Amino acid sequence: MPINLKPRLRSFLLSHEGVLALLLVAEIAVFSVIGRNFLTTKNAFEIVRLGTEIGLLALALTPVIVTGGIDLSVGSLMGLSAVLFGKLWRDAHFPIALAGAATLGVGTVAGLLNATLITRLRIPPLIVTLGSFSLFRGLAEGITAGTDNFTKFPDSFLFLGQEYLFGVVPAQLPIFAAVAVAFGLLLHRTGLGRGLYAIGFSSEGARHAGIPVERRLTLVYLLSGVVASVAAVLYVSHNGQAKADAGTGYELRAITAVVLGGTSIFGGRGAIHGTLIGLFAIVVLQQGLLLSDGPAELAGILVGILLILAIAVNQLITKLASRRGPKGGAT
Template identity: 40%
Template sequence: MSNATLAPPTERTYRDFQRPLWQRVLLTREMAVIGALVLVIAYASLTVRNFGAPITYTYLFLDVAAILLIALPMTLIIITGEIDLSVASVVGLSSVLTGTLHQAGLPFALAALIAIVAGAVAGSINGFLVTVVGLPSLAVTIGTLALFRGLAVGLLGTTAITDFPETWRDLATSKIPGTPIPSVVILIAVLAVVFGWLLHFTPFGRGIFAIGQSKEAAHFSGVRVERTKLILFVLSGSVAALAGIYYTLRYGSARGDNATGLELSVVAAVLLGGVSIFGGRGALHGPIAGALLIGAMASALRLASVTSDVINVITGTLLILSVVMPSLLAWAQSRRARRRGKRRGETSAHAGANPGTAASG
């Protein structure tokens, strides 16, 4: 079966707007994920010991902060029909650059700024290979994942840098006064507003959706397809580097293997949040809820003494389901529509063969 058959439809029709507004807002995949998040938190609070404690929510946000940050630009990239699997290695490379430069005598803020610029360069390499050379983003970012991870490990080896300013480390793990919510949530909220505005309220965002629905049609409509994708990959690299700085301060250690495998959780959160892997569909609040759902489940399972291997299996299962379920639903809907069309055709043919019966009816 071809991808065209499996891919769920992304185009908007008049039928999409026949429903009342409340149904179009509430009866969506994104709201389903938010509902699942509420149910998981409520159930875990009642059944898992200490899950409802404020400290649990503090560590929940600290643990998913890097995922939430990287998921913001990743959402926009996947909506265009591309993907960036190199983000976790950029986190590691940013961590190593920050630690190495600070150890060499640079102020921490300057070292962090250079690391963010390096992340933007890494993203531009991905974007150049995808948009100018014309290579598929899956192959490109798998290759650069190994490249950037190799650079990170090569720069630092198997050692770790742990000598960071206490002020910066405390800032990364500090809480909003009077709440159990970490201060890093403020940064995430600001970036979420920026990316949400960019995606949903600007011509640039409309171009992102147009590219995901049809790259050729978007091009002929005036969307600068290559430039848009290049910008998104640069944003992805920059935000991944920012996440790497947070990751370094959060754990107090710069290592070449930091955040290994994090891309799995990021992609799972984005797809679980209702973004179509085929492009053209998605909303930013869905991946945010998806990341929090994955984090809440992992936190509850850890408190229930479930091993990390089992948690990884569950995360992988969620990723597979988030990819497969929309395609299965689209396939079921198309079969149902064909059966209805066939029944209508048979009814029309029967009525045509028996005009007297149809008239008397």
């Protein structure tokens, strides 16, 4: 084992994820010096809490983008799910658990809607999810008349998003960790996951190889919808309110985390651990600037620069791989 450890470590450090991990370490080192109380257990868990909802979306979007697709509707679906959850609880007097289950049902239906239009009608994912992006947000605003705000949720529910287990661990962390492990196993430890990479590399080639492309795509968009609803429930618990603007802009932040983490926007390449590193590179940057009294606008500028660099690096890696491919095959 010790003999094989060095080559693996070297390979990781030279990979996109490895470079990003070093950047994350550098961020932590800098903000530990210039930020107030940055290097504390409390702040570390606060960073996890701040990244939970966007992180859930990013985890679900990773397999979607690996297939060469996109889902721009997840942020709007969060808004729709949040207000439906609030309305079912306050106006229909559903118990919290039943309102949560119904909200997951909404996410399932929304995911199936996107999947059906993409797989059955062969409409490009960008067009489909851009349409559902507007549809879901419009429905959320219609339900609330643009102003209604659901509040006064029970303390037992708010505990999930605002309190700590054992006085230290954010209560939503086990949910986030479970979803991360589930997507990691799905994408990296199953034949289904390998099929998703094949679809992203070449959907026609995947069909010729016997992979049920439509069913696989249906699954990833279905999961995207369900996880967006889970994120909505956690969002409501975290913020103590459910409004139509819940999740606004979250889809772009989640996609940024995925692409920054090394997943190719063109499909065929990506990893859950890369998405997690990309997510925390963004959240650490934002929290570090906050504790350092840096301007909030600077975080957006720096994240934008990181994203452009990440896409450029991805393109470079793709070109290098394509050049090496024929040589490897010839020898």
